[in-house]
Amino acid sequence: MPKTTSSVPDARPEQKRLPASRRSRKTWLTAVLFIAPAFLAYAAFVLVPLCMSLYYSFLRWDGIGQARFHGLTNYITVLTDPDLLQIIGNAFQLVLYFTVIPVGLGLAVASAIRGQMNGRFGMATRTILFLPQVIPLVAAGIAWSWMFASTGLINQALKSVGLSSWVKGWLGDFVWALPAVGVICAWVLLGLCTMLLVTGITKIDASLYEAARLDGARPWHEFRYITLPGLRQEIGVCITVTVIAALASFDIVYISTQGGPGITTTVPGLEIYRLAFAHRQVGLASALAIVLMVLVLLSIAPVQWFTRDKK
Amino acid sequence: MAGLTLSALHKSYGKVDVIKGVDLTIENGEFVVFVGPSGCGKSTLLRMIAGLEDITSGELYIGDQLCNDVEPRDRSIAMVFQSYALYPHMTVYDNVGFVLKLAKTPKDIRDQKIREAARILKMEHLLDRKPGQLSGGQRQRVAIGRAIVRQPEVFLFDEPLSNLDAALRVDTRMEIAKLHATLGSTMIYVTHDQVEAMTLADKIVVLDAGVVQQVGSPIELYQRPANLFVAGFIGSPKMNFVEVTVEAIESDALVVSSKDVARLRVPARVTGVNVNALLTLGIRPHDLQPHDAGAILGRVSLVERLGNETIVNLELASGAPWLAVLDGDQPLEIGQNLSLAADPTKAILFDKDGLSLLGSA
Numbered sequence: 092m093p094k095t096t097s098s099v100p101d102a103r104p105e106q107k108r109l110p111a112s113r114r115s116r117k118t119w120l121t122a123v124l125f126i127a128p129a130f131l132a133y134a135a136f137v138l139v140p141l142c143m144s145l146y147y148s149f150l151r152w153d154g155i156g157q158a159r160f161h162g163l164t165n166y167i168t169v170l171t172d173p174d175l176l177q178i179i180g181n182a183f184q185l186v187l188y189f190t191v192i193p194v195g196l197g198l199a200v201a202s203a204i205r206g207q208m209n210g211r212f213g214m215a216t217r218t219i220l221f222l223p224q225v226i227p228l229v230a231a232g233i234a235w236s237w238m239f240a241s242t243g244l245i246n247q248a249l250k251s252v253g254l255s256s257w258v259k260g261w262l263g264d265f266v267w268a269l270p271a272v273g274v275i276c277a278w279v280l281l282g283l284c285t286m287l288l289v290t291g292i293t294k295i296d297a298s299l300y301e302a303a304r305l306d307g308a309r310p311w312h313e314f315r316y317i318t319l320p321g322l323r324q325e326i327g328v329c330i331t332v333t334v335i336a337a338l339a340s341f342d343i344v345y346i347s348t349q350g351g352p353g354i355t356t357t358v359p360g361l362e363i364y365r366l367a368f369a370h371r372q373v374g375l376a377s378a379l380a381i382v383l384m385v386l387v388l389l390s391i392a393p394v395q396w397f398t399r400d401k402k
Numbered sequence: 403m404a405g406l407t408l409s410a411l412h413k414s415y416g417k418v419d420v421i422k423g424v425d426l427t428i429e430n431g432e433f434v435v436f437v438g439p440s441g442c443g444k445s446t447l448l449r450m451i452a453g454l455e456d457i458t459s460g461e462l463y464i465g466d467q468l469c470n471d472v473e474p475r476d477r478s479i480a481m482v483f484q485s486y487a488l489y490p491h492m493t494v495y496d497n498v499g500f501v502l503k504l505a506k507t508p509k510d511i512r513d514q515k516i517r518e519a520a521r522i523l524k525m526e527h528l529l530d531r532k533p534g535q536l537s538g539g540q541r542q543r544v545a546i547g548r549a550i551v552r553q554p555e556v557f558l559f560d561e562p563l564s565n566l567d568a569a570l571r572v573d574t575r576m577e578i579a580k581l582h583a584t585l586g587s588t589m590i591y592v593t594h595d596q597v598e599a600m601t602l603a604d605k606i607v608v609l610d611a612g613v614v615q616q617v618g619s620p621i622e623l624y625q626r627p628a629n630l631f632v633a634g635f636i637g638s639p640k641m642n643f644v645e646v647t648v649e650a651i652e653s654d655a656l657v658v659s660s661k662d663v664a665r666l667r668v669p670a671r672v673t674g675v676n677v678n679a680l681l682t683l684g685i686r687p688h689d690l691q692p693h694d695a696g697a698i699l700g701r702v703s704l705v706e707r708l709g710n711e712t713i714v715n716l717e718l719a720s721g722a723p724w725l726a727v728l729d730g731d732q733p734l735e736i737g738q739n740l741s742l743a744a745d746p747t748k749a750i751l752f753d754k755d756g757l758s759l760l761g762s763a
Contacts (some may be wrong), residue, residue: 302481304474305453319628320491
C-alpha cells in the first residue's frame with residue numbers, strides 16, 4: 092500500500108511567531124503608520140479649516156479684534172438676507188451652464204464621434220474641445236471679457252449677420268451678464284466632460300450597438316438604451332464635478348464681471364471672499380461657507396445615489 | 403424561413419481584399435458552418451450577411467430579396483455574438499424582449515413570446531436576473547433566446563462557444579444542434595474549431611485568406627478534401643503530410659515512395675501526372691497501424707496515452723514530424739523505432755499546386 096503521509100520533517104526554518112495580541116498590535120501600528128501621512132495632510136488642510144470655519148460661523152468677528160459669540164445669527168442672516176439668497180440663487184442658475192450644457196453637449200459629441208474615435212476627426216475633436224482645460228482660467232476669463240465687450244468679437248459677429256439690435260455689453264447687462272458668464276464656464280468645462288464621456292464610451296462593447304442595430308434600434312434607441320446606461324458612472328462624475336464647480340465658482344466670475352452689474356453675477360465664493368476680507372465679517376463669511384458646503388453636499392448626494400454602480 | 407445566395411461577394415478595406423469573391427448557395431433550413439483559421443474572413447462574411455459590414459461588390463440574396471443595401475433590422479436575421487452582446491443594465495426578460503419592444507409589439511404578446519423562448523431554452527428562472535449575475539453558459543442561452551423571439555428567417559452565430567469552458571462548449575453545442583432540429587431554421591455558424599464544424603454542420607464552408615476552399619458535408623470534407631489546406635484543417639489530429647516521388651503509374655493508382663515511405667500504391671487520378679513527379683502524400687493519424695513490414699518507419703519522440711487510444715509523435719527519416727493515433731494502450735517507449743502500415747485507400751495524393759488527386763467517388 093502506498094505511503095500517504097511523509098515522515099520527513101518540515102525543512103523550513105522555524106520562524107519566531109509573536110503572540111496573537113502582539114501580532115495584531117503590530118499590524119495595527121503598521122496600518123496607522125501607512126495612513127498617518129495622508130491623514131495628517133487631510134486633517135491640516137481640510138478638517139482643521141472646516142472645524143475653524145464652523146467655529147467662526149458662530150462668532151461676530153472682524154478677523155483681528157475680539158470675537159464675540161453670535162449664536163445662529165450668522166446662519167439666520169444667510170438664510171433670510173435677500174441679497175445673500177439671490178447670490179445663492181445665482182450659483183444654482185450657473186449649474187445650468189456649468190452642468191447641463193457641458194454634459195449634454197459632451198454626450199452629443201461623444202455619441203457623434205464614437206465611430207471615429209481613433210480617426211483624425213475624433214482626435215481633432217477631442218483635442219479642440221479639451222483645449223480650454225489647459226488654458227488658465229484667468230486667461231480664459233480675460234479672453235472672453237474681450238469677446239463679450241461692446242466692440243468684441245460677439246457683437247461684431249452679430250452686426251455682420253444683421254443683428255445690430257442685439258449688440259450690447261454682455262457682461263455689463265443686468266439680464267445677460269449671468270448667462271454670459273455661464274457661457275464662459277460651459278466652454279471651459281465642455282472639454283473635461285467630453286473627455287470623460289468619450290473615454291467612457293470607448294468602454295462600451297461595440298457589439299452591443301451591433302446587436303441593437305439587428306434588433307431594430309435607431310440612433311436614438313442606441314443612445315437611450317446603450318450609451319446613456321453605459322455612461323451612467325461617467326455622467327455621475329461629470330455632474331458631480333460641474334455642480335461643485337458651479338456652486339463653488341469664483342475665478343471666472345471674479346475676472347470677467349467681479350460679480351456685477353450690481354450682484355447679478357455674484358456667487359457665494361466671491362461673496363465669502365468679500366465678506367471676509369473686504370467687509371471684515373468673518374463670522375458671516377464662514378456661515379455662508381458652511382451653508383454653501385451643505386448645499387453642495389445636498390446637491391451631490393442624489394447624483395451619487397442615482398449614478399452608483401447597481402450590481 | 404429562407405435560403406441564401408451569395409454571388410461573387412467581395413469585401414475590401416481600402417486596398418486590402420478580405421473576401422475575394424465568394425459564391426455560395428445555402429438551402430432553406432440548412433445548418434452551414436463557416437470554418438477556417440483566424441483572419442480567413444469567416445466572421446467578415448457573416449457580418450456582411452448580417453448587414454454589419456458593407457458589401458464591396460457582388461450580390462447577397464436572403465430568400466428572393468437582394469439585401470446588399472437593406473438595413474440589418476430589415477433582413478429578417480438574428481445574430482448571436484461571441485461576446486453575447488447582452489445589454490448589461492437590462493434583465494434577461496428585457497434583453498430577450500428588447501427587439502419586440504422596439505417593434506412596438508403589444509405587451510401581452512411580447513410577454514408570451516419571451517416566456518416561450520425562455521421555456522425552449524430552459525431559462526424561466528433566469529428572467530429577472532441581469533447578465534452580470536449569469537454564468538457564461540447562461541448568458542449564451544439568453545443571447546440565443548434573444549435571437550429566437552425575433553423568429554428570423556436566418557440565425558447567425560459568430561463563434562458563440564469561444565468564451566465557454568470545454569465542458570460547457572460540448573453541452574451548448576448539443577443545445578444548438580437540438581435547437582436547429584426543433585426550429586428547422588436556416589443557421590449559419592462561424593467557428594475556427596473544426597470539431598464544432600464537423601459535429602454541427604449539414605454543410606461546411608472552408609475558408610482561407612478570403613477564398614472558399616471547399617464546400618461540402620463534414621464527411622465529404624474529411625474523406626475527400628479538395629486540397630492540402632482542407633486536408634490539413636479538417637480532422638483532428640491533423641493529417642500527416644510527406645513529399646513523395648511517383649515511381650510508377652497504373653490505370654487508377656500511383657505508386658509512390660520517398661526517404662520516409664516505402665513503395666505505396668495509392669488510388670488516384672493519374673491524368674497529368676508523370677513518373678518522377680513530386681507529389682504530397684497525406685495520411686490521417688487514425689489510418690496508421692503498427693505493422694512489422696509497414697511502409698512508414700519513424701522514431702517515437704513522444705507518447706500520449708489517453709486510455710482508449712495512444713497518440714504517438716514520430717520523427718521520420720527526413721525529420722518530418724508525424725502523428726499516429728493507435729488503438730488502446732500501446733507499449734511504446736520514446737526513442738524506439740516504429741514501423742507503421744497505412745491503408746492505401748485512405749491515403750490521398752496532392753499535386754504540386756496542392757490539389758487533391760482523388761479520383762471520382
